[in-house]
Amino acid sequence: MDVVARLYDAFARRDGDEMASLYAPDARFRDPAFGELTGVEAGQMWRMLTSRAEDLEVDLVAHDASSAHWIARYTFTQTGRRVVNDVHASFVVRDGLIVEHADSFSFWRWSRQALGPAGLVLGWTPLLRSKVRRTARAGLDQFMRR
Structure with missing residues (x-):
């Protein structure tokens, strides 16, 4: 099984440790919610998300060695609202480990679902995106201190 398939198989099983093991020590991750993470932060993010889920x-819809289309369904814990997030990912893999991973999705669509009326009205604004990133980063920093 290739590294991309292994990542999403572990994600579906909520195995953050396995996901983290697939990233190189100098890996870079980026998405609309967390912004840019480097080094062990990507693995820690997956550990945090899977431990709270x-x-x-x-569902891994399609993938190859450098990209994936996946869908996550979950309850956003801060609001109790149900989210269906349709995500496209790109990867750079070196020596069997992920060195670059970028997820892209419609932040406005996500924020409408996760945040309700506030996301509908403000989801397209840099202000809300910045607030979500600060909150996500603060949660990750707190998780990493434990």
Whole structure:
């Protein structure tokens, strides 16, 4: 099984440790919610997300060695709202480990679902995107201190 398939298989099983093991020590990760993460931060992000997920479902729709289309279904814990996030990912893999990973999705679509009326009205603004990133980063920093 290639590294991209292994990543999403582990994600579907909520195995953050396995996901983290697939990243190179100098890996770079980026997405609309967390912004840019480097080094061990990507693995720690997956550990945090999988440890908190109660009803997470992950479907790998399609993939190859450098890209994936996947869908996550979960309850956003901060609001209790159900989210279906349709994500496209690109990867650079070296020596069997992920060195670059970028997820892209419609932040406005995500924020409408996760945040309700506030996301509908403000989801397209840099202000809300910045607030979500600060909150996500603060949560990751707190998780990493434990």
